[in-house]
Amino acid sequence: MRYLSTRAVGADDAKPFCDILLEGLAADGGLFLPEEYPRLDAGTLEQWRGLLAAEGYAALAARMIGLFLDDIPASDLERLTTAAYTGGKFSDPRIVPVSRIGDGPLWLGHLSNGPTAAFKDMAMQLLGELFEYELARRGSWMTIVGATSGDTGSSAEYAMRGREGIAVVMLTPAGRMTPFQQAQMFSLTDANIVNVAVDGVFDDCQDLVKALNADAAFKAEYHLGAVNSINWARLVAQVVYYVSCWLRVTDGPGQEISFAVPTGNFGDICAGHVARSMGLPIRRLILATNENDVLDEFFRTGVYRPRSSEQTWATSSPSMDISKASNFERFIADLYGRDGARVRELFDAVAEGGSFDISGTPEFEAVRTSYGFVSGSSTHADRVATIGRLWREHGVLVDPHTADAVTVAEQYVADEPVVVLETALPVKFAATIEEAIGCRPPVPERFAGVEEGPRRVVDLPNDVEALRRLVVDTVGSLPNLVR
Numbered sequence: 001m002r003y004l005s006t007r008a009v010g011a012d013d014a015k016p017f018c019d020i021l022l023e024g025l026a027a028d029g030g031l032f033l034p035e036e037y038p039r040l041d042a043g044t045l046e047q048w049r050g051l052l053a054a055e056g057y058a059a060l061a062a063r064m065i066g067l068f069l070d071d072i073p074a075s076d077l078e079r080l081t082t083a084a085y086t087g088g089k090f091s092d093p094r095i096v097p098v099s100r101i102g103d104g105p106l107w108l109g110h111l112s113n114g115p116t117a118a119f120k121d122m123a124m125q126l127l128g129e130l131f132e133y134e135l136a137r138r139g140s141w142m143t144i145v146g147a148t149s150g151d152t153g154s155s156a157e158y159a160m161r162g163r164e165g166i167a168v169v170m171l172t173p174a175g176r177m178t179p180f181q182q183a184q185m186f187s188l189t190d191a192n193i194v195n196v197a198v199d200g201v202f203d204d205c206q207d208l209v210k211a212l213n214a215d216a217a218f219k220a221e222y223h224l225g226a227v228n229s230i231n232w233a234r235l236v237a238q239v240v241y242y243v244s245c246w247l248r249v250t251d252g253p254g255q256e257i258s259f260a261v262p263t264g265n266f267g268d269i270c271a272g273h274v275a276r277s278m279g280l281p282i283r284r285l286i287l288a289t290n291e292n293d294v295l296d297e298f299f300r301t302g303v304y305r306p307r308s309s310e311q312t313w314a315t316s317s318p319s320m321d322i323s324k325a326s327n328f329e330r331f332i333a334d335l336y337g338r339d340g341a342r343v344r345e346l347f348d349a350v351a352e353g354g355s356f357d358i359s360g361t362p363e364f365e366a367v368r369t370s371y372g373f374v375s376g377s378s379t380h381a382d383r384v385a386t387i388g389r390l391w392r393e394h395g396v397l398v399d400p401h402t403a404d405a406v407t408v409a410e411q412y413v414a415d416e417p418v419v420v421l422e423t424a425l426p427v428k429f430a431a432t433i434e435e436a437i438g439c440r441p442p443v444p445e446r447f448a449g450v451e452e453g454p455r456r457v458v459d460l461p462n463d464v465e466a467l468r469r470l471v472v473d474t475v476g477s478l479p480n481l482v483r
């Protein structure tokens, strides 16, 4: 299996999986996609039904991800998925259990049983294994310098902590994360994890990371890398739970279900699009946004109009507060039959602060008819009402992001089961839960006391020279890092 950029013209520079694993973004500014998606026939899926039941999620993951690569031996891949998806790291041995809401059409697919109680763990845990494996194989190392306003950073740190050949320097906006998120990150004491509180907001943190990466010599010398959501390995790891949810909700071949997905950067639902393209019987992909509805607007109207940061609202489902959807280009590339020149043209227009409009074209018609997408958006009042209603009527407590997807899914209920992907646990968003049900969410046992322990965080001015010195010192302080 070889990979091409969404903006590639011609197939001459296709790359194997482990190359694009470490590269992230393609050199031409596009995103990597496999030359073609492997096909899942009914026989394979029924065989996997037995595999999931007998050997569990990690075995299914190895088998499915193995379809997308030929540069990691199958036995190694199975070792990596087994290390990533274990009962030791996930609070449920099924890794992604499903549960039905009452006796209605809606189900929950529980993606938030990992170390940081957010669905990003599903991909990041495997990414940590893959990075460590491939860096060791190449005798190389990496410094991950990232910026986070919450979930992604902590998920990355829990996936990379204690790993050989990997250091993490994670910038956070001082005083702007929830107490739970701060505690989760700053309580880590592993030598290879450095938390930084920048005197600034999230955009400042991101600008610092960009400025550092713009220095090509520094980037090469310190092996700067990233774990952002456009990494193909993260996406392929997410395809696995679409398959496992389908296997757990259906009981025989060909049965169609739909998925409802709380969406920000289009990573999670893009994995659903890949699963559906492979032939998994998915009827509809129901995309839910919050008040930041740039994707709902596209799927309703055909106009893709990213917002400026001033027009991006801070909402009570903060992990969906995005202004542009970084993975969206992958879907557009498929929609246009991998016409790299056309994709470049569309996203060049967007990069210059513009938009594109494909309303009235056969491609936009296909979004619904061939690709199964529908969408909707949800507001603070909607999510609070949904959380309260599910709690009172069914004793089910969902977090604000999941509530957005339930709100939208309910508008599209038909006769097939709909799996709403649960992307975080309520404990992370206690204030909104309290507003909805009148009391604070329960704290799962594994997070008890996390807000009390010692903290390790470095204060940093909003200054790229200071960040540069910190990276140099960090690498210098880890004698085992540089191979």
Ligand SMILES: *Cc1c(COP(=O)(O)O)cnc(C)c1O
Binding pocket: 118, 119, 120, 151, 229, 262, 263, 264, 265, 266, 267, 268, 269, 319, 320, 401, 423, 424
């Ligand atoms: C990241 C995140 C999302 C959005 O996922 P995308 O892949 O960016 O669309 C939704 N909910 C939670 C809790 C998240 O952390």
